[in-house]
Amino acid sequence: MLRAILKVFQSALAATGIIGSRVRENQGHEDRETVSRVSLKSLSQQLGLSQTTVSRALNGFPEVSERTRERVVAAARQMNYRPNNSAANLATGRTGQIGHVIPLSQHMMINPHFADFLAGAGEHYSQAGYDALLRVVSTQDEEDVYRDFAGRNRVDGVVVHGPEVNDARIDLLRSLDVPFIVHGRSDTVDGDYSWLDVNNARAFRRAVDCLVDLGHRRIALVNGLETMNFAARRRAGFCEGLEANGLTIDATLMTSADMNEPYGYDATLGFLRLRNPPTAIIYASILPAMGGHRALSEAGQTLGEDVSVITYDDQLSFLRPLETGGLPLFTSLRSSIQAAGRRAAQMLIEQITADDDTPRQELWEADLVLGRSTRPVRQSRAA
Amino acid sequence: MLRAILKVFQSALAATGIIGSRVRENQGHEDRETVSRVSLKSLSQQLGLSQTTVSRALNGFPEVSERTRERVVAAARQMNYRPNNSAANLATGRTGQIGHVIPLSQHMMINPHFADFLAGAGEHYSQAGYDALLRVVSTQDEEDVYRDFAGRNRVDGVVVHGPEVNDARIDLLRSLDVPFIVHGRSDTVDGDYSWLDVNNARAFRRAVDCLVDLGHRRIALVNGLETMNFAARRRAGFCEGLEANGLTIDATLMTSADMNEPYGYDATLGFLRLRNPPTAIIYASILPAMGGHRALSEAGQTLGEDVSVITYDDQLSFLRPLETGGLPLFTSLRSSIQAAGRRAAQMLIEQITADDDTPRQELWEADLVLGRSTRPVRQSRAA
DNA sequence: TTGTAGGCGTTATCAG
DNA sequence: CTGATAACGCCTACAA
Numbered sequence A, B: 001m002l003r004a005i006l007k008v009f010q011s012a013l014a015a016t017g018i019i020g021s022r023v024r025e026n027q028g029h030e031d032r033e034t035v036s037r038v039s040l041k042s043l044s045q046q047l048g049l050s051q052t053t054v055s056r057a058l059n060g061f062p063e064v065s066e067r068t069r070e071r072v073v074a075a076a077r078q079m080n081y082r083p084n085n086s087a088a089n090l091a092t093g094r095t096g097q098i099g100h101v102i103p104l105s106q107h108m109m110i111n112p113h114f115a116d117f118l119a120g121a122g123e124h125y126s127q128a129g130y131d132a133l134l135r136v137v138s139t140q141d142e143e144d145v146y147r148d149f150a151g152r153n154r155v156d157g158v159v160v161h162g163p164e165v166n167d168a169r170i171d172l173l174r175s176l177d178v179p180f181i182v183h184g185r186s187d188t189v190d191g192d193y194s195w196l197d198v199n200n201a202r203a204f205r206r207a208v209d210c211l212v213d214l215g216h217r218r219i220a221l222v223n224g225l226e227t228m229n230f231a232a233r234r235r236a237g238f239c240e241g242l243e244a245n246g247l248t249i250d251a252t253l254m255t256s257a258d259m260n261e262p263y264g265y266d267a268t269l270g271f272l273r274l275r276n277p278p279t280a281i282i283y284a285s286i287l288p289a290m291g292g293h294r295a296l297s298e299a300g301q302t303l304g305e306d307v308s309v310i311t312y313d314d315q316l317s318f319l320r321p322l323e324t325g326g327l328p329l330f331t332s333l334r335s336s337i338q339a340a341g342r343r344a345a346q347m348l349i350e351q352i353t354a355d356d357d358t359p360r361q362e363l364w365e366a367d368l369v370l371g372r373s374t375r376p377v378r379q380s381r382a383a
Numbered sequence C: 001t002t003g004t005a006g007g008c009g010t011t012a013t014c015a016g
Numbered sequence D: 001c002t003g004a005t006a007a008c009g010c011c012t013a014c015a016a
Helices: A040-047 A051-058 A066-078 A085-092 A113-128 A139-151 A168-176 A200-213 A229-244 A261-272 A286-298 A337-354 B002-016 B040-047 B051-058 B066-078 B085-092 B113-128 B139-151 B168-176 B200-213 B229-244 B261-273 B286-298 B337-354
Strands: A097-103 A131-137 A157-160 A180-183 A194-198 A219-223 A254-256 A280-283 A308-313 A331-334 A361-364 A367-369 B097-103 B131-137 B157-160 B180-183 B194-198 B219-223 B254-256 B280-283 B308-313 B331-334 B361-364 B367-369
Touching: A040 A051, A040 A066, A051 A066, A085 B085, A097 A113, A097 A139, A097 A337, A113 A131, A113 A337, A113 B113, A113 B131, A131 A139, A131 B113, A139 A168, A157 A168, A157 A337, A168 A180, A180 A337, A194 A200, A194 A337, A200 A219, A200 A229, A200 A280, A200 A308, A200 A331, A200 A367, A219 A229, A219 A261, A219 A286, A229 A254, A261 A280, A261 A286, A280 A286, A286 A308, A286 B286, A337 A361, B040 B051, B040 B066, B051 B066, B097 B113, B097 B139, B097 B337, B113 B131, B113 B337, B131 B139, B139 B168, B157 B168, B157 B337, B168 B180, B180 B337, B194 B200, B194 B337, B200 B219, B200 B229, B200 B280, B200 B308, B200 B331, B200 B367, B219 B229, B219 B261, B219 B286, B229 B254, B261 B280, B261 B286, B280 B286, B286 B308, B337 B361
Parallel strands: A097 A131, A097 A157, A157 A180, A180 A194, A194 A361, A219 A254, A219 A280, A280 A308, A308 A331, B097 B131, B097 B157, B157 B180, B180 B194, B194 B361, B219 B254, B219 B280, B280 B308, B308 B331
Antiparallel strands: A131 B131, A331 A367, B331 B367
16 A cells, blocks of 8 residues: 655644643633633632632532522533542542443444444443543453443443353452443343343244245345354244244255455355255345345345345434335335444443442344345245 | 362352352362453462552563462463453553444444455454454534443444544544544535545546447446545546546536435336436446346346446355356455454554554555456447 | 653541 | 531652
8 A cells, every 4th residue: 555654744833831830820711612621620720719629619519599509500611620530430430421331343234234233332421421442452452441431430330242152251240340231132141240131032023923924935135144142042033933834944045254345245155056945045144144135136036036035124324215216125124223222321321320230131122124035935936 | 170269269258258259169170161250369469469469460561470470470371360451551541442332323334344344354353352342323413422421431433434525423432532433524614533444536536437348328327426535536537537437527427326226126127218318337336236236137148248347345245256157246445344453453553552543544446457358439429 | 761740620438 | 508527549750
């Protein structure tokens, strides 16, 4: 890659000596932006009050007289006072930060599912006066990060992403005594923790039923990585649906991998090459579904007409709405991952502020939305 | 062994009246995880040393004797000591956090471009001992967030995302005296600040040249939102290319909007409906390019054959590699946004730790990579 | 090489 | 209703 380093020019340093005297002498009280390292001390001196009173007035304690509070609030705004975060944390033990660990690895299902979750969570965080603290690490270092977060008191709580079928992080966080919520669940772990999950098994069961109703009998599954709990449940629901409808489970019609566009493309091409290809395909995310769409197009097959498709749709914001002629492109199981983030954040913060250990648990059902990608199986191709 | 130490330690705790002695009664199992809120004070008492010495030993000061350092380090590890973050921040003024503001709005170009940038930045952050602090707010509140970050000393620096042609955030951050780096640039603002950008104008100029060389004379542009600096520059490069090749600028062949898949789909359909449709289209991101691909397929047109396409490709991780039969699907201008995040983080942290105000500036060139989507124009359609 | 003492800017406790 | 005063846990001159 060609990289041109532009010239870097030295700026003339205005010799301001800002570092030394932190508070500006602001005689003229203009609305000028100040560098503003006004402390509680200076503010209280300015007002002729004690730090205690000023702190109480600002934090809404009831015993402060209204007149005093008004004076204090006005002065604080004028001097652009903001309490130093570290100092407040040190005194209260609360940080106002929620930790998110992002494992940097092959099978990170974070991108962009994670981004959308975070957008939703962040929305609630800022409403509630919190920030998200992000740490990107290699997967094997993830547990150390939790120990670090806990030991250094960096966060008030943690969100666990992408739980595996048997996820060690849950017990670790319990032992660290850090409030946390899991986005998803971990089935082989003692279930006494907070989580927000979608009913993945039922969603995929429904998808199968729907396709069977249309006459399909060879149905394929392009699943996520099945070490992940959500993917394991989806497969379980899928198989349950096949069996309930008297169909046999065919391993050649099931794939499992990290959910991205090229994977969907490759898996779909693989199905098309079978001597007895499926007449319907279920995708675990809209990303591989798009890859599937691309593969079908290139193979000269028409979505819906030649092959029926149902996809699980997290309603990723940069793909919504995906439609053709006003109708959804894909028949899909929908559940907004951004909404999940918003709600999970709310549950976690409630748990933190309530300071009780009762687990919060919520199970969402996905909506089945009909689009152009499902049709009755063509007679010539029915098994 | 560990158990004995813990016992001793606990009595020491009782003596000093440490708040909420969190250390667990550890009956039998030595390797059990402890909750560990060990302070410097308790650690130093345990060792029979002063806090000063222990602090110095742990922070690698040279004047500590090796024997002492070893003892201290061993004890710290054994007691699972970790310095409290808030306390360290308060004492040093440094937070170890870099702020990112995510505007939640219609035209947020953050998703998933932003996610990839952050993945790259986060990689460097954790190497350098930093975390990313995220705040999601509505666009009009963004400046308040910077004031908050600065006034409360929440972060050591800030990354500015998605700069507009005339971006007020830059002057604000200068006046707040917060170290920052811009991902991109803002052309109508005094240029004396740190940035990392791609040579957008030249990239799009090259795309035009490339298509003209193939005989195309009606070339369309599906651009990003042109209030954004990067999009304005791309358009400038595009127009410059047309003019340099003696082509006229046709407003009906240029669109500008938030870069996502449905936008690319709609814009492309619009072009195909023109009485005199373009023979080539340039997309500002792979997301609209995918939408374009979908639109072309549905219209029965073949990528490359009927319409040539060049896309700008940020090499988003969940779309890489996008290829057909081993060849890139799209001819594209490539520049990894994740690499940009990594580098920007590095530049910012260097600036923070060096504590000098010299702006760091770097301009990257995009690579032009040939794929299947560009071919000589078909004779019947040449203008 | 190690220790003492003071400070960082809040909040919380207990008097008045 | 208001005000001293003591934490909170760490860092860092300045001393020894």
